[in-house]
Amino acid sequence: MTLMEQLNQDMKQAMKSKDKEKLTVIRMVKASVQNESIKLGNKDLSEDEELTVLSRELKQRKDSLQEFKSAGRDDLVKKLETEINILQEYMPQQLSESELEAIVQTTIQEVNATSKKDMGKVMSAVMPKVKGMADGSQINKLVQKHLN
Structure with missing residues (x-):
């Protein structure tokens, strides 16, 4: 439907x-x-x-x-x-914190990100994977946390 x-x-x-x-x-x-x-x-x-x-x-x-x-x-x-x-009610099921963290970590490895300079690269790779299933600001915080 x-x-x-x-x-x-x-x-x-x-x-x-x-x-x-x-x-x-x-x-x-x-x-x-x-x-x-x-x-x-x-x-x-x-x-x-x-x-x-x-x-x-x-x-x-x-x-x-x-x-x-x-x-x-x-x-x-x-x-x-x-x-x-x-x-x-019309949005897809939201991802849990642990699921998001796993996606962020995997993506960081995929794009070979090492520092905060690579934040844009990581964000542009993560967002299509979690479209509608997570809040962008939440993803942003996780990416920053893992790029320190």
């Missing part, structure tokens, strides 16, 4: 159960996917492209969440946390 099919099915279910928050998030994600489809000129997006859109939506909300927390906007923090939880 493609992401759009899943979103349509979940949207119908949210309408039936009168879950306004979930319905709003699903509509936003559908719009983002459709906009990306138009932008790329494809009728259907690949699974990878859909994952990119979902990751972007999730990242935007996480960034906003930090801003609202620092501004003391608890009303908006709760709303965004709910949206993040709904979006994570």
Whole structure:
């Protein structure tokens, strides 16, 4: 089942159960996917492209969440946390810390990285392997830790 099919099915279910928050998030994600489809000129997006859109939506909300927390906007923090939880239902299973660490170590060996100067090389090799399954900042910290 493609992401759009899943979103349509979940949207119908949210309408039936009168879950306004979930319905709003699903509509936003559908719009983002459709906009990306138009932008790329494809009728259907690949699974990878859909994952990119979902990751972007999730990242935007996480960034906003930090801003609202620092501004003391608890009303908006709760709303965004709910949206993040709904979006994570559509994301692939997240990798554990140990799995990520193993991928980072393997990649460092593959690209023969020895110092922090090689950070870009390592990051560009790791990110496609863990796309959608891990947060970029978490990967960045692990790469820095292993390149010391």
